[in-house]
Amino acid sequence: MTSLEWPSAPIGIDASRWASRPGCRTVLVVAHTIASCQRLLDVIEHVESDPRVQLLFTVAPDVFNHQVKRFLDRLGALVLPWQQAIREQFDLSLAAAHGGLHQLHAPLFLMAHGAGRGKRVRPGPYGGPVLADPPVYGLDAQRLTHGGRVLPTALALSHDHELEVLRRQCPEAVEAAVVIGDPCADRLVASLPWRRDYRRGLGLSNRQELVVVSSTWGRDGVFGRWPDLIPQLMTQLPPDRYRIAALLHPAVWDAHGHRQIRAWLRDCIDVGLVLPDPTEDWRGPVVAADHVIGDHGSVTAYAAAIGRPTLLLPGLRSVPAADTPQHLLAVSANRLDPHRPIPPQLALATGVDQQAVMAALTSRPGHAGVLLRRTMYRLLHLTEPGRHRQTGPVPSPGSGSGKAPHDLAG
Structure with a gap:
């Protein structure tokens, strides 16, 4: 899907004729699970209000993906079926998990969905060698490459230490690495008051x-x-x-x-x-x-x-x-x-x-939002608009609206 086209399946035949705002850069948000989707929601807020950018979502293959479509529907997201998403071309794709990424046709910005990358690769359900020093999950060549090709155009790391692990485990992906810190940690700190x-x-x-x-x-x-x-x-x-x-x-x-x-x-x-x-x-x-x-x-x-x-x-x-x-x-x-x-x-x-x-x-406390935004606009070949919005607190429990506590104060 080029920046001048519009998805057809979710809206109808010849849907591009009815688009009110054509010419946007298209960003595909690849949601594998609820957990990865929640990480991506923190990330997309840095570009989704830009009138030059159109976000679309898709549910990627994953054993735990069967509640994701319902979640996205409740958010009011425009969701493409996976089989359509892998046939189209986009200006950027965002993901926080690994399944099916080699099928996408877009520059890929890949990040972790949790607190860094702390897990080690385990043997599969059908066994396999038990390694004395198993590789760190998400920084290994098995997940970052396919057919000899490095999958992410940009690989978000939370810590400089991860860069050293990546250099040992998948040196061909080092060029794509960007240490951006942890957006979730920054939002927690912003929420403390x-x-x-x-x-x-x-x-x-x-x-x-x-x-x-x-x-x-x-x-x-x-x-x-x-x-x-x-x-x-x-x-x-x-x-x-x-x-x-x-x-x-x-x-x-x-x-x-x-x-x-x-x-x-x-x-x-x-x-x-x-x-x-x-x-x-x-x-x-x-x-x-x-x-x-x-x-x-x-x-x-x-x-x-x-x-x-x-x-x-x-x-x-x-x-x-x-x-x-x-x-x-x-x-x-x-x-x-x-x-x-x-x-x-x-x-x-x-x-x-x-x-x-x-x-x-995190090696970049307080700066994840700025660095995420900078990287996404670089990949979209767009200038960053205006000033970066401050990292805000997380939604208030029981608000029923997803509003931050300061939005409910009045």
Whole structure:
């Protein structure tokens, strides 16, 4: 699809005749999962208001993609079927996951969808060699190249350390690398002054402490390894002093079904568990939290980076990549022993070195938005318009509108 054409399938036959604003640069937003889509929503706000740019979305192949189309429809996005998207040409494509990217016909801006790249490549379901030093996922040639071609035109990195890993694992992709920092971390920092508003949105009283349970997907996640933990918390923590919120990775919901997840937790919900839908922004509850119980997932790393006292469940089977925030937490965070009474452990929990976690998370704190915007306009061959908008706080929990807390103040 060139900058002078318009998609036909979502609008009808000969739809380009009816476009009110032709001639826009076209940007294809490639949404693989809810998690990757949420990262992309932070990114596209830097270009989508430009009258020279038209955004289109598509749902890419992924085992966890079956809720994405519904999510995009609720956002009012213009969605192209994948089979049409891979037949057309675009001025730019944006992605935060890897499936099917070799089929696109557009310069590709590729980024991570979580807190850097902390996971290592695991053997597939049918086995394979167990390596002493498995490659870091997302910085490996298997995902960054296809048929001898480097897929991303620009590869967003959160940290200078990732550049060194990339140089070892996939040196042919180094030329595409751009260290931009972490837009999610920047938005969390921008949200900290509004903590009281997030707590109000969650219905917390001044006397209550919020305990956030964060679980990544898979058997190493909190929800998979210790399914009784949330009921234990609901039983042991008095409701006049504590509220409990469970932030489950969208893939947990997709793997088991939304109805099943809510059925498993129905008794807890009935007595006050806060269970946000996976399409809701998880960052407001993290800013509002007084305690975080988590695992090696990104949410736990982000929580520690903004100073939330963090407890990890013991006994991870997989070791995060070195020099990542996940690895720093794995070696320094307090452990929660679910076999012992939980309230004393919460009371004694101390935060890890917040500055060290943030330093492991991003090499460009506060600058991700500027660098993302600059890179996208470079790839679009457009001049950047006006001044860069400031990084804003995340939506307020319970607002029902996706509005930031300062938008609701009046």
